Amino acid sequence: MKFEIKRERLVEGLNDVMKAVSSKTTIPILTGIKMDVSSEGMRLTGSDSDITIQTFIPAEEDGEEIIGVSQGGSIVLQAKVFGEIIRKLPTNEVEIEITGNFQTHIRSGKSEFHLIGLDALDYPQLPDIQDDRLFTIPADLLKTINRETVFAVSSSETRPVLTGVHWEVKDGELVCVATDSHRLARRKTKLETLPEGEYSVVIPGKSLTELNKILDDTSDPVEIVMTNQQVLFKSKHILFFSRLLEGNYPDTSRLIPSEYKTEVTVNGRSLLQAIDRASLLAREERNNVVRFSTNSGNEVEVSSNSPEVGKVEEQLQAQSIEGEELKISFSAKFMMDALKAIDGQDVLIQFTGAMRPFILKSALDDSILQLILPVRTY
Structure with missing residues (x-):
């Protein structure tokens, strides 16, 4: 595996996926970032098993080459160390080469680093999500909805379901509710693209807070897909997966x-x-x-x-x-x-x-x- 990449684009991608990486994980490989390189570009994946973020950096954009791929492949590198190295490299041109035993060589200007990588096959697979419950929300509206509700989630783990925001889709409307049993925040949004049927999920407040840090303040559409265990937010080159909270959310309309x-x-x-x-x-x-x-x-x-x-x-x-x-x-x-x-x-x-x-x-x-x-x- 060998390729060259523009440092600033790699830093941008790493900044996004690092938001999902936790040093407290019980699965050692999740302290790393998975890198998949092909002739089309690079996919970076970070996860703490609750949140998974994947970003794609295309090989070419607007006629400009961002990644020059000599040989594709996959590797997992320690997130913190790799991120710090890339940020502090002396030039914008970075060459990365993986040799036997996952030895990773990073060169930029007259600087050269050697890291020990891990086998990408040991990295957990992304959840397979079908698009049958898909709808879209402009990114800036989604950020607003999150900002108006997330602050009211519970910070106590005694009732885990209250640490999330209850998203309910019915009658052409998305209703988002958060409560910590001392206060409640509710936001209703009429949407044109809602799928048929009624369904509800509870998304961890922490996930929505991290999502807001990644989304741009634009009206670009964000695709949202809900399943029984996961929710997926898709925006431009980013996939953001979050597990859902289990348990029945209380009926807050009575309050x-x-x-x-x-x-x-x-x-x-x-x-x-x-x-x-x-x-x-x-x-x-x-x-x-x-x-x-x-x-x-x-x-x-x-x-x-x-x-x-x-x-x-x-x-x-x-x-x-x-x-x-x-x-x-x-x-x-x-x-x-x-x-x-x-x-x-x-x-x-x-x-x-x-x-x-x-x-x-x-x-x-x-x-x-x-x-x-x-x-x-x-």
Whole structure:
């Protein structure tokens, strides 16, 4: 096996697949990156058995040669060491040659490295995924959906299914829900290309976070294929596989109240900044709790009181307040996360009482919904 490649393109490819490689894996060969080279180009694969990322670097692109292949083949090289070497090579021209016993020679300028590789046949095969449940989402929309939901997954492994985001396809709509049982984030998206039938999967939050780091902010379509154990995201030259979480996701629709006693419409950015300021004094306290109350004259008050530090009160003009007077306390972090997901638009907040879950959504549309459980302080 022998080929030459442009260093910058190899670094780009390695950066993508390295996101799937973990040093904590129990399968030693998965600390490596698999490299398959043919006359068409190079495939790089990285995996931690939960996430697998494969990227393709074509031999030629836009008439420019990227890889010159003298002899094709496959090898697995230690991901961390190989990645560091390629990043620090002195020139953009890299020659890689594999000789007997998987001896790997890397040359660039006057620099030459010798690595011991592993047999690519020992590397796990990629899952075989049929395209019968395929639909597409623009990359930038997919990133937005993930950003608006992933933050609400549980970080505790006591209920593993809650560490993922529940994706449900039905009635021409994709509904994505995340909850850690103290808060909930839901995003609905109408899609034209959804396949027939209803199905649902739970995708690990960690997988979606890593996926967001790889996707470009473009409207290029990302193909999504769901099976019973895996989900595959395909974009340009990248394949991103993730295992799915097992277990039944709770029916969260029951948690969302259908009637409200108090409704407040307020500018999301102003409220976010006021809560951020109030939380400066609440940080020392166990829950970072901020209080919220409605006043007469369409004003709301955001306040925080920490016996050792001091207190803060801030009045905020609301667009409208309807219904009963209200005093409620909540986690400043949860509220700020929810407001960031709605992203600076005017926000409609619907309360059913001081100790009942409350809802936040954009005043313009209800595709994004956030639910938060209050904290008992009164």
